[in-house]
Amino acid sequence: MAKAMTIPDYHPYQQAHLNKPQLQFSDIAPLIEHYQVQPWLTVTELGRSVKQQPIYQLQLGQGDKRILAWSQMHGDESTATAALFDLLNYLQAPEQAAWREQLFAEITLYIIPMLNPDGAAKHSRVNAQGIDINRDALALQSPEGQLLMAAAKQIKPHFAFNLHDQNRFHAAGPYPNPATISLLAPAYNAEREINASRRAAMQLIAHVQPWLEQQIPQHIGRYADDWSARSFGDTFAAMGISTVLVESGAYRGDDNRQMARWLNFQLYVAWLAAIASDSYQQADVALYNAIPFNRSGGMKDVLLQGLTVSIGDTTATVDLAINLALTGDRRARIDELGDLSLFSAFHQFSVQGLAFKAGQAYPLNTALSLDTEAHLALLQQGYTHFSGDKALLQASSRLPVLLNPLRPTQGSPQLWQGATFLLVNTQGKVVQAVLNGQLISVPSGVIHNPLGT
Template identity: 45%
Template sequence: MPHPNQTFTELESRWHTERWPHLAKRQLTYNDIEPALDALAANEQLAHTVIGSSYLGTPIRRLSLGQGPMVVLAWTQMHGNESTATAAVLDWLQLLLNEQPTDLPADWQELVTLHVIPMLNPDGAAAGTRETAQGIDMNRDALAQQTPEGRLLWQQVQTLKPSVAFNLHDQNPYYAAGEGGDPATIAFLAPAYHPDKHVDGARLRAKQLIAHMRQVLSHWLPNGIGRYDDTYSQRSFGDAIAGTGASTILIESGEHRDDPSRQVARRLNVMALQAGLAALLSGVYQDYSLADYYAIPDNVSDGFVDIRIRNLTIDDGEHPPYQVDVCLNRDPDHQQSYLLEFVGDSTGQQGLEEVSGTGLKWQQLPQLGAVANSLLAHVREQLSQR
């Protein structure tokens, strides 16, 4: 169904034809994005800067568009295994360069300077790890700044002095948008800059912008948008950058059913970023209240598992049989394998895939943490014979 706002109908259609097709995968490395970076940098509208390098020497690049007084800074992949928004920001720049979206004023580049750092942790990206090559979680390095990548980010903030900052991440697949909600395909946060969680003008603007972005995305995700807890974290860059007076917005890309490479979240990141940019320039975000922000459901951890088998009978032939729910999650180290996550009453959780085990049996006592491929294969075989 088309979006009620014609601008987003057009933008979504353009995304499908103009996105970078080779970036349609779950894990991106610097080698993956370098051709897109080079192609974008060749456009005379866009300024390209190598701002430094990673611990292992890979370039860290910034792409800039516009020359206006309002500064917007977006960065991605400070966690190396969180690639979704990296593809999204490169798509977004491509769309902005190819054709001006209809929701932006003709002179928007005279009003805004947009800076994008598409991959802040290329070493972690190459290794497929959250941490940098030093083994440090960069997003817990805002105080000590022991990583060259973290120091670069802080230098950019101090030099550019952004009015609005987009901190773009991926979250694990198991978050739910509220108790019993859909998978949280997108989650937002306007981070606190002090333990008392005070809301100054900049943080109010961040919350209003989020409320607007949520409203735009709700067409595609009526029950799939969550809101993170805003407990202050002094070691985290989002909180530290909020403390500089920037309206700081965390966007976390999450799971969507039947979308293992997170292309739904990729597309919706583009829509959210465009909605935020347009709202800044039009002032429409001011129509939203704090109540609109807090109406976004909590981002509930462990609301989902990969596969939930309900009412499976366990009967090892030696002990009394019993009926339980069995929950399986993918082995993070071997994506083709599943581990036994939970046995018992799974009320309050949902499966990204739901399987009815009623009338089915498993002839072994389950062991938590064990590889469950044979259990799953046995259940599927029984189902196929019905």
């Protein structure tokens, strides 16, 4: 069966309301209800999570080649969940009826679209027991892990798609870019041998490697295949299932990982077609091996290069890295100092000739109306944040406004301090300010790295 690698017009199939930083069960519950009444697939409640949220499986097709895909095993990794519902939209589209009929004559696809709804509810990797489900393949202490293993033993899939998100600090091998998609055919034993089922997983990845490299050049990574006996991917590989790990990563200017979502969707369509037609068997495993290994921690959020830092009689010119919290307390922190020439960043700035200066807290003793102009004037005076009663502050400034921040930067930058400080020239004049990790020119007020860019 022949099928084009790329779906040229993806947007008609993109499931609405899933462009979010995190997805919870309430986001997919209406979609599950929709598919429960569709005649061309079967929806089954596999069981319940620790907190009694339902966990569903969708079954499509009646072919002999069986595929099991699951997402959100880690509750805070939801990119693939959105992409799976995009795939379902594509498969149910009237214009795909002929291809769907051909496809489902060859394959049966089983989808578990959110294995860890409790973790999803609290934006957590682990389940409500505090267990990492992907380290529970041996002990099976979590009900969610038990359900996944029971499904695999019942289905006996030939292929498995293990769908995850990775943190945005993975770099694509030697390149100065985030690894937007990382792939792996996990090992099935400690010797990392290659048998027929693992080779098939490698060939599936090799089948899409040229297309991926064309779409996102120098943004592809591969995980090291160290054997992890407790992990489901490795365990399923040991059971003879051709398992592909997909890790969705970051892309510049794409906080919600919509690029990785689109790529996942395209990969699923390509892999289903390749499995149905056996065309992946023609792929050269050398293309799999050509994918560079992820460089863990190779990316920073913000990198300031050439910053002058003085402590007593000692002065040094250093690089300073800042990492942002995009969820939770949303507090930016100083991540590393020194020679950071081996790292890349989503936002990289030369601050050569500028020196670090700690900001002061402006005390709120009386009511203060803070617009952008007043905010910039305070920055020029050395005030980066406010202390006191928040009821006294009426802020309309378009710049980040920090009130009673935790661990404000002290006289010199230190690891894990809040990334809020000033940059001054040789005359001591404030030229730029860093407010919660965002670099701002003073007095123009230009924000050089607003969140979401």
